[in-house]
Amino acid sequence: MAAQPTPEEKQEALFQTWLSPKDAQGNDLPFQSPQAAQQYKERITRIKDAIQLKKRPDRVPVVIAPSFFPVFNAGMTPHDVMYDYDKLAVAFKKFALDFGADAHIGATAPGPGRAYEIMDYKLYSWPGHGVAPEHSYQCNEGEYMKADEYDALIQDPSGYFLSTYLPRVFGALGPLQMLPFLPGILEIYGVAINFIPFGIPPVQAALKALMEAGGEALKWIGTLGAIDGELASQGYPEFWGGFTKAPFDTLGDTLRGTKGIMLDIYRQPDKLLEALEALTPLMIKLGVGAARATGKPIIFIPLHKGADGFLSEEQYEKFYWPTLRKVMLGLIEEGCVPNPAAEGGYNSRLSVIKDLPKGKTLWLFDATDMAKAKAATGDTACIMGNVPSSMLNLGTPKEVKDYAKKLIDVAGKGGGFILSNGAFFDQAKAENVKAVVEAAQEYGAYK
């Protein structure tokens, strides 16, 4: 039997697939010029060197991670791009090309509005559906998983999603509550009985809605693929290979909700811990599967409820960090680069989160002290951040450059740093966003 590849080899292999982009048919993607081919390679190599901490990159890489800014920058509304994929393509291509950061984050974020409509998606309000056309979508927090459903989730997470959670968050999937227990399809006796629900008209209507929404999603992903392919052919790599979540946020954001999970810490801590463990392999699978499908190693992990002020240090170390760390180690084991994005402040967590293998992680910080972050995690992880949204919106290019230069001096020392904004943003002055990229080009070179 051949030796299993090590995590290092797997990571290297994923960087290699990222470096060799393919077209929709799986053939090598032709670049538009030899220069574009070279730039594509240089940009990824710059990011890779920053992450691996083996050698300093040629200069500090720069990445801009906005939410709807590319849309406003193109003079469009979020509603426009959620319903007209040609507009989506125009806005996000313009963003990548106008600002010229080392990687773009793709155009996945807006999502296909019509698919959500078909499914009667209740978890979010989106432009034209609960929020104004010129606003971004927002989550409708709620208790989509009830306090007494922990055992159901723990025993069969996928089954729970299919027949309990999905019917609650999609109006059109209500009838999926009637689905059979699929492990009952074991031998010939169990077959026909378990097909019966699929013959019932409401279940068939739900399946029809799924097919229709699937068709819409397929149209949408076709546009996204074309955008990414075209940008890659011009030398601009897409940054993320997929996403996953910290198990505590998986439960706390969209299942139990903030109030529910915070109460569970007191009311049923053991069940909560058990559920976090049960979700951990699923969250690993989510990230690893995405990285394999896209051939890109960096897996985005937006962090929410472990920020400064949300939990005590003791609660963070008991409920939040252990399973997040397991998810990150699981990703690393398979060659992925976890990219946890610590929204809000993470100052009180720095001494805890450094407990990770060297050169495998990319931390994105928002309102965290970057000097302290560098001091605490700099010898194990690459850090990324943190030009504030308010400065991008209301500051001047000079202010932005001064701030970025300071970041480069402090956090960029010796490598292991990617310059970026701190939090997702919608509104900003284009010249300020440009100033972030220019700062990396002007002050970021390592001698």
Add this chain to the structure above:
Amino acid sequence: MSKKLVSAIADMREEEALKLVRKMLSEGTTPIAILDAAREAMGIVGERYEKGTYFLPELIMAGEMLTQITAIIKPELAKMPEVKRHGKVLIGTVKGDIHDIGKNIVSFMLDVNGFEVRDLGVDVAPQKFVEAIRDFRPQVIGLSGFLTLAFDAMKETIAAIKAAGLRDGVKIMIGGGQISEQIKDYAGADAYGRDAMAGVTLAKKWLGDK
């Protein structure tokens, strides 16, 4: 027994607290005395939050216990006791933004610090703030927002308050996610508060409380 109730609530022993409330009621303690104990416990919770020993789980648990206790004693309670309050604060998340975690913490902390708080909820249109000012007559207004779109919504809200001729009578503080000192100037607010305690400190300062 009311001392026991105070510590049961303040130390997050929910079951014990509820049991005690029922026992005290059955043994003749007045609903008002129970509410006073609950309020004293809330004050302790607020202090511990301020000191950084309590966080979101404790604030939410405390709020939950208070709701349950109020429900238990409500049938016994002819009327809620009048409490002396420092002043009135009107609070809400600005138009277009539906985030409420931070705002709820600020509401809670203002309440336990003796302010009368009216919380307008989320996605509050400028005109709704204006109407509530006329009706509620607050001295302090707190505008909350998590998204960058809140920058403009805060500016519009303050402009609407000004246009209604109500700006001079009130102090306005802002806070939340991406809000900063810079946004304070942009929106035309009087102050920016980094966290819930900063909000309480501002309200106290403006209302002349030591």
